[in-house]
Structure formats: structure tokens, C-alpha cells
Amino acid sequence: MSSEERIDPWGRPDIKDYRRLYEVFGIRPFSEILEKLKSMGVEPSAFMRRGIIFGHRDMDVVLNAWASGEPVAVVTGFMPSGQFHFGHMLTGLQLVFYQRLGFRVFVCMADAEAYAVRRVSREEAIKSALEEFIPNLLALGLDPQRTEFYFQTGREGPYHELIQLFSAKVTFNEMEAIYGDLSPAKVMSALTQAADILHPMLKEYGGYKYVVVPVGADQDPHIRLSRDIATRMKGEIELTPPAATYHKLIRGLDGGKMSKSRPEATIFLTEPIGEAVRKFKVSLTGGRNTAEEQRRLGGEPDKCPVFDQYLYYLVPDDSELSSIESRCRGGALLCGQCKAMGAEKLAKFLEAHQRSLEAYRDKAQSLVELPKY
Numbered sequence: 001m002s003s004e005e006r007i008d009p010w011g012r013p014d015i016k017d018y019r020r021l022y023e024v025f026g027i028r029p030f031s032e033i034l035e036k037l038k039s040m041g042v043e044p045s046a047f048m049r050r051g052i053i054f055g056h057r058d059m060d061v062v063l064n065a066w067a068s069g070e071p072v073a074v075v076t077g078f079m080p081s082g083q084f085h086f087g088h089m090l091t092g093l094q095l096v097f098y099q100r101l102g103f104r105v106f107v108c109m110a111d112a113e114a115y116a117v118r119r120v121s122r123e124e125a126i127k128s129a130l131e132e133f134i135p136n137l138l139a140l141g142l143d144p145q146r147t148e149f150y151f152q153t154g155r156e157g158p159y160h161e162l163i164q165l166f167s168a169k170v171t172f173n174e175m176e177a178i179y180g181d182l183s184p185a186k187v188m189s190a191l192t193q194a195a196d197i198l199h200p201m202l203k204e205y206g207g208y209k210y211v212v213v214p215v216g217a218d219q220d221p222h223i224r225l226s227r228d229i230a231t232r233m234k235g236e237i238e239l240t241p242p243a244a245t246y247h248k249l250i251r252g253l254d255g256g257k258m259s260k261s262r263p264e265a266t267i268f269l270t271e272p273i274g275e276a277v278r279k280f281k282v283s284l285t286g287g288r289n290t291a292e293e294q295r296r297l298g299g300e301p302d303k304c305p306v307f308d309q310y311l312y313y314l315v316p317d318d319s320e321l322s323s324i325e326s327r328c329r330g331g332a333l334l335c336g337q338c339k340a341m342g343a344e345k346l347a348k349f350l351e352a353h354q355r356s357l358e359a360y361r362d363k364a365q366s367l368v369e370l371p372k373y
């Protein structure tokens with residue numbers, strides 16, 4: 001595999017053509033799952049309908065298991081550091097979707113990985129998990145009774161043994177072929193992630209045979225490694241290759257990545273609303289150089305970070321979204337007007353979220369085992 005076709009899950013996500021992932025990595029189009037969901041009487045989420053979730057591996061297998069009443073789980077992880085933002089929210093809302101279907105939810109606070117590959121101190125990781133990540137996930141709708149939060153360094157039981165076992169199932173060359181340049185920290189983090197993904201299948205954690213992991217496309221190397229390891233454990237521990245769904249990452253307000261290190265481009269769910277609105281109003285757009293040009297040529301919503309915020313979160317109604325898109329393309333909507341409308345929607349969304357967050361601010365500590373050392 002050429003280095004251009006390798007994905008670095010710890011680097012800057014830079015996927016230019018999502019369709020290439022079908023050809024190069026064997027990810028399957030999510031459109032086939034949309035039909036399946038409908039035939040099962042499940043209303044697909046807006047992320048699914050709008051093509052934000054674009055690919056999958058074995059999602060059909062998990063849905064068949066769910067439909068026949070087998071216990072199924074959804075697993076994800078966050079590197080807790082700083083504030084919870086719009087980039088994280090996409091995965092959070094997918095967890096809520098699966099939980100409402102009856103999936104058990106496992107949420108890893110990846111403090112070991114954050115320390116190893118991002119130099120996030122243990123104190124910061126714990127503080128950010130308790131004050132930001134867990135309360136925000138609950139405020140988005142996760143049911144605390146049916147969600148298992150854990151820290152990598154605080155997980156009890158055979159979880160840690162899995163990491164040792166997995167290290168014997170893969171060679172350094174194979175890992176380099178998947179990940180590119182490696183360091184001891186990255187090797188440990190990759191094997192730990194495989195344990196995060198696969199450990200719910202052990203009887204000590206519920207024995208969930210079917211697990212799905214909703215990830216950004218940049219995290220596929222972890223999915224491929226976990227699937228290979230699951231297959232190679234045959235005869236020692238029965239593990240099913242995990243399923244995955246793949247989503248496109250939301251663009252930041254400057255067209256780049258949303259990240260805590262790029263606060264001007266990122267909307268944080270707990271920041272002062274006026275500050276979020278200010279950033280939104282100076283966002284890059286897909287508009288033309290002049291109003292006259294825009295009326296004549298129309299805007300380009302597919303290049304517009306403002307439209308991304310509508311598409312992902314701020315306009316849940318499909319017909320309203322399509323009206324914004326066609327008025328933009330047709331030149332009837334100008335960016336100033338459009339941003340003023342979006343700023344109002346953003347303020348309303350954050351007000352409602354921050355109000356519901358109040359109920360969860362002090363809950364996190366009682367829901368997760370804190371690391372002991």
C-alpha cells in the first residue's frame with residue numbers, strides 16, 4: 001500500500017475522496033444499510049439519510065443479530081482533553097441512536113492514549129472526562145443507566161490481559177503496513193484500542209458477540225487491526241470481527257479541522273453563546289466575491305462550513321435544509337442573511353443544550369470508576 005493511501009489515525013485527517021475508501025480498503029457503501037434499516041422498520045438518522053455516514057463494515061451482520069434479539073453493543077472512545085465540541089458531538093449522537101434501538105453502550109475515556117500520543121496529563125484527562133465529555137454525552141441524550149463509561153487506566157478485569165495477548169497476534173511489519181511510522185506509544189495505543197473494541201465480547205463485560213464501532217473515516221486503521229486480531233484469536237478466545245460505520249468529519253469554521261487546538265474554527269458546547277455566535281458570523285462560506293456575483297452564479301454549499309453546521313446539526317428538518325441549499329445555489333440567499341439565520345439557530349441550540357447540561361454537571365463522578373494510580 002502506498003503511503004498516500006495509508007490513513008494516519010493520529011494525524012491530521014486529510015481524506016480527499018471518500019469513495020476511494022470503498023476501493024482501497026473494502027469499506028462498503030452505507031446506502032445498502034439504509035434500505036435494510038427501512039425494511040426493518042427503523043427510521044434512519046439524519047446522519048445516515050444525508051450521507052454523513054457513508055460507509056460500513058458488517059453492519060448488516062449486527063442488524064441481523066439485533067433483529068433476532070441477540071444482545072448487541074456499540075463501542076466508542078474519546079481522548080478526553082479540553083472541551084467537548086461539535087466534532088465530538090457526531091459520535092455522541094450516534095450512540096444515542098443505537099441506545100434507543102436497545103444496544104448496550106460502552107464509552108471509553110482514552111486517557112492512556114491521550115497521555116501516550118498527545119502528552120495529555122492524567123489530571124487533565126480525568127478533569128476533562130468528568131467535567132466535559134461525560135456530562136455533554138448525557139446531555140445529548142445518553143441514558144446513564146444503560147451506558148458504561150470507563151477510563152483505559154481504570155478498567156478492571158481481563159481487559160489489560162487482552163492487550164498482552166493481542167501483542168502476540170500481530171507483527172511489527174503488519175502494523176507498519178496499516179499505520180505507517182510507528183513509535184512504542186503508537187503500538188501500545190493501537191493494541192489498547194483493539195482491547196477497547198473487543199473486550200465487551202468477553203463474558204466479564206457482558207459477552208456481547210456483536211459490536212459496532214461508529215468512527216470517522218480516519219480511524220479505519222484501528223478497525224482493520226481489531227478485525228484481524230479477532231480472527232487470529234480463534235481457538236483461544238471467541239471474538240467476532242467488529243462491525244463499523246464510517247462518517248465524514250464536520251468542517252471547522254475556517255474549512256479545516258475542528259479541534260481544541262483551533263478554537264477559532266471550533267464550536268464548543270460549553271463556551272459562552274456570544275463567543276460561539278461571534279465565531280460563526282466570521283466563518284468562511286461557499287459564497288462568491290460580491291453580492292452581484294452570488295445572485296448571478298449562486299453559492300457553493302458543498303464548499304461552505306456554514307452549510308456543514310446546518311447539514312450536521314442546526315437544521316434537523318430535511319425540507320428546510322433542501323430549501324436553504326437550493327436558495328443558496330440559485331443565488332436567492334446571500335451569505336450575510338444566511339449567517340444571521342444560522343447564528344440564531346446556533347444560539348438556540350446551545351442555550352437548550354447548556355440548560356440540559358446543568359442536570360448532569362455533577363453526575364459523572366458517580367458513573368465512572370476513577371483510575372486508582
Ligand code: SF4
Pocket residue numbers: 285286287299300301304306307328329333334335336338339
Ligand atoms: S448562502 Fe449560506 S450556505 Fe450558501 S454559501 Fe453562503 S453561507 Fe454558505
